Amino acid sequence: MDSFIIYASQQNATNLVTQEIESTGNPFGPHSTLKIPWTQFSPSDVRLAPFPTREYTDDEFQSIIKKVMGVLYLLGFLYPISRLISYSVLEKEQKIKEGLYMMGLKDEMFHLSWFITYALQFAVSSAIITVSTLGTLFEYSDKSVVFMYFFSFGLSAIMLSFLISTFFTRAKTAVAVGTLSFLGAFFPYYTVNDEAVSMIVKVIASLLSPTAFALGSINFADYERAHVGLRWSNIWRASSGVCFLACLLMMLLDALLYCVIGLYLDKVLHKENGVRYPWDFLFCKCFWRKNNRTEHQACSSEVNIIGEHSKEKANFSEKDIHEPALEATSLDMKQNELDGRCIQIGNLHKVYTAKKGKICAVNNLQLTLYENQILALLGHNGAGKSTTISMLVGLLPPTSGDALVFGKSILTDMDEIRKNLGVCPQYDILFPELTGRQGGRGRKAEDLHEVKEHMVIFANLKGVDEDSLESNVTEMVDEVSFHVFVCKNLTGICYHAFWILTCVSETMVGGSCS
Template identity: 25%
Template sequence: MADTSHGPASFWTQANALLRKNLTFQKRNIKQNIRLVSFPILLCLLLVLIQHLVNNELDKPENRCGCSCVDTNGDGKCEKVCGLEYSTLTQGPSCPVPDPPQWPPLLQVPAPDYRAVMSDVIPHKDLPNVSCKRSGSCPVTVLFTGKNQSLGEVLAGSMFRSSSTLNSSDLDYLARSALGSESTPDYSNFLDPAFNLGLPLYGVQSQCSQNSTFSVPINILSIKIQQEVRCVQGVHLWRDSSSEINSELYKGYEKSNSERKINEILSAYDFSNSNGNNFNVSIWYNSTFKNDRGRGAIALMRLPRSVNLASNAYLQFVQGFGTEMLFEFVKEMPKPETKLRLDFSSLLGTLFFTWVILQLFPVVLTSLVYERQQKLRIMMKMHGLGDGPYWMISYTYFLTVSSIYMLCFVIFGSGIGLKFFSLNDYSIQFIFYFIYINLQISLAFLVAAMFSDVKTATVIGYIFVFGTGLLGGFLFQFFVQDTSFPRGWIIVLELYPGFSLYRGLYEFAQYSFNGNYMGTDGMRWGDLSDSKNGMTEVLIIMVVEWFVVLLFAYYVDQAVSLGTGKGTFFCFQRFRKKKLPSLRMRSLQRQGSKVSIEMEKPDVCQEREKVEKLLLDSDTTHSVICDNLKKVYPGRDGNPEKFAVRGLSLALSRGECFGMLGPNGAGKTSFISMMIGLTKSTSGTAYVQGLDIRTQMDEIYTSMGVCPQHDLLWETLTGREHVLFYGRLKNLKGSVLIQAVEESLKSVNLFHGGVADKQAGKYSGGMKRRLSVAISLIGDPKVRLCALSKLLWLES
């Protein structure tokens, strides 16, 4: 056998052995790795294909700037002329607009069916009666409050003109009147939908005459059209406080929000402490359409006209009637012709990329659970692998695989032109992805302690993947976009790691989408200071959770590790007083009024007395001492409890070979399982080299060689690679390691004929048993335990 003077393997020797084994194992699973990396690549290619198809669709003539056949010379022949005036709302954004049209400023007027009326929800007596909705004659309501009601009445009464002061022939009609529309505002003013959809305008006046519908001329570039205007009465109502207005606005919005309609109230004003020398006003306005498409895509709010009405009312109060600021028009900035493009990687990327990154979780989880299910982790511990090297190498191994996976994902996505990656700062992406994959690996270590079956872990892992993506896309994202949803609850939801990932990807998607749309950059470090940017809080949450989850996962692993679990409160065990072994008395069993005494055979009594004497004398000449070792399995389904090992006492001196022969159910497997740490004893204990199997299994493993009853092998590693790995754990190196491996394989007839270099998964049952014996022999351990069918062999 090999030289045994090397002593226990150091931390780095164990780490080197495990790293070599993992690299070999990874090389054998190259096909699985290719499939893993190909998934995000195929997804990126799919997004590029969808992007190409959508761009081709957007480039069709009906989607480009509108054109028409116009007789420009009066000769009866038409020429094709393209421009904004011939375009629909869909076509307008692609048109060149050197001189944008001027649009009258508008109010956001509630549609007739959604104007405020008196109801059970809003019981104010001064509101119009609900019967006005049947005749379509409901006025629009303006609420106001302040410290001086008389001043408020004067200002509110001056906002809207009466019908007698206006007619459609006035040149300044559009600038002086309070026009409004029920149409949804757009995201630019190149083509205002109020003048493009054929809907009527509303002229808000203090009183409406009988003939309350007329038309006014509107210039759209070089074309003059007649726009229908319907008079609607504006009613101003006093409220005692701003909180009362808030309540009424909220109730009105809830009442009419089933179809995402606008608020029931036109606007509201709080003149606060305004007087003849001071003008102070707060304005409530309708922002229903503000965030329908997410951050950055904010519709133009019809607020300026509300401000102008309040300002003119105050000027007339101070300077007299006739003094006013004319608000003639609003217009966009000029722009060149642009192509319609829709960045699908940013639009759909949040959901898809969440799935891509999360699929690493079940990969790591199943790998860890596989080692638990096959008892490979405990097998490595039996041969001297400590928890420190195992955690360091396993964590680094999974981190390296995840980093390579993410690096390929980002590089490939950027290379094929996905804006999601190319527009956002790569340093922010690197930090975000690096922190999250560390959190994900830590979470996998924690969750792995809860499973012992790979199939169950795989199912739960993929439920987590797809469930997180769907909940993020169809629930969490709406909370993020809803500005009224409390920010504190958003942070609470982000404590769930999947939602932290989704929020970060959502921020990347929003910035890349808007950057592509506006022709600007995506997310930069300066954007993290934006109060609407949630990336900073996500990074902080993930860093804190990373360390907390990792520490908790290590604690749980130590507490519930298969066979060697130290218990929930193991960290307090050092403060407990150690109990000295005591003499064992023969058991007495009381049944009713009878007392039965278990009679033991003379050789059993003699061995028990020998053990008790050795324990009292603290003898060190015996390698193995079993002290009244018991294993009792609890009863199930009404059956009594089962004694597997019934008070075994045994002492083996150094150099002794002991065989235990018996039929199935005799307790051989239960005994060796307790000796090697696979199961805990019910009572009693055993000492190996003076070390207690209850509390010192980690130290016992450094001097023990084990051949368990069932083969604990990696299917893709060869016999030689198995013995090499366990030889390194025994601190064998160089030529000594090679010689020990050859001797171990030769001793079980697995060396010749290329058998040693054949994968263990292709071995027969007998060859696997021989390989397990070879593993137990490597490094010449001081104590060897081997379970062979009906025979238990223990050598010291």
């Protein structure tokens, strides 16, 4: 204001000079007012005016919805989250997940496929939400900030759903408990949503991504109410005691944290199917040196894959103990053993825990299977045939013992073993979404692409080249004689035989050697 007065005084003095010249012709005469210093002038035309500002308005809608905005957004995510938990657990329940593993699918590829699928879905959903709120709920905010806000929460929600699914083996239970758990992760928001609560406490509470998501909604409400909006230039400024940038970074950190914990728990938690690792498997050398063949046998003793309990033994009667049946081996067989071209089963033991006690399914089995031989396990129901095969293919963890498949241990190298493994299980592991599973339109030549959908998936898992993929699948379809199924509706025995042939073809496609 002082500079403005000085400027006005100078302007007034200039005007006086002009007037003196016009009236007397001598602006510096004896009676001229210009001899008075300009700082002593008292300007008569100085006026004060308020700085121009926008008319004051108050967005009552934002002030009201600010209290419930977080929970309203969260409720919109409950349905896709419940479906994600359901589908991921259902694959475990129907043993489709382990079936894919047995056919050679790597664990990291399995989880990556789920992540990419749902990340794309949440990206589309976030884009739709961003576009639909143009000029309405987020009228003044940067649309890229709005998209990043919802997409970041979507990523953390995917990982949180995966983490929740590791605790369950039944889809219905997982959906009920998982959805409630996801919603419960929001309630710390009501505890920390206070300006008196320190930022550190809010960051700790934001380790639950629904809480971080709800805290971020406060910034949107405040900035929209001020007709400013959230932009990349102001996301670091706190509003109502909350920093939007911190909420955004915490949701991304939560996604990474849930992913790491979920992958670890998926290995060590109890599960009905698949190999369960000990809690300290990350500290075992053989886990990080899988390609070092000299350490395979040492790893078998170092890493004890956990069954019901590695030291549990069932009580056997004398009739359960038999003398070992030994068969003379030729020089070629012994050479196969030395070269590692065989399957060597050593003291394989499996004990189930039931209500009546412990039941021994496989009692210290010792068996060697040689290359270029066909072996059939025969026995009555409950003799342990399926249990033995399930342990060899990694579907069940052994209580004790080990087996070497072409020099690789089933305890530590199952991923390597499954690259050349073909398994036709006793149960249906076909995908309901693919037409070969539905089976309703006959197996004529023009409809064989329905069956090939499954075979193409498993051929890719086996690493079949793209150039030879079509011919490989077609050859396998002809070998298993799918053309005999010309009925329009496959039911009963006809359908049972059909899915068995489909599983057999999937097992053999790609040249599986064991």
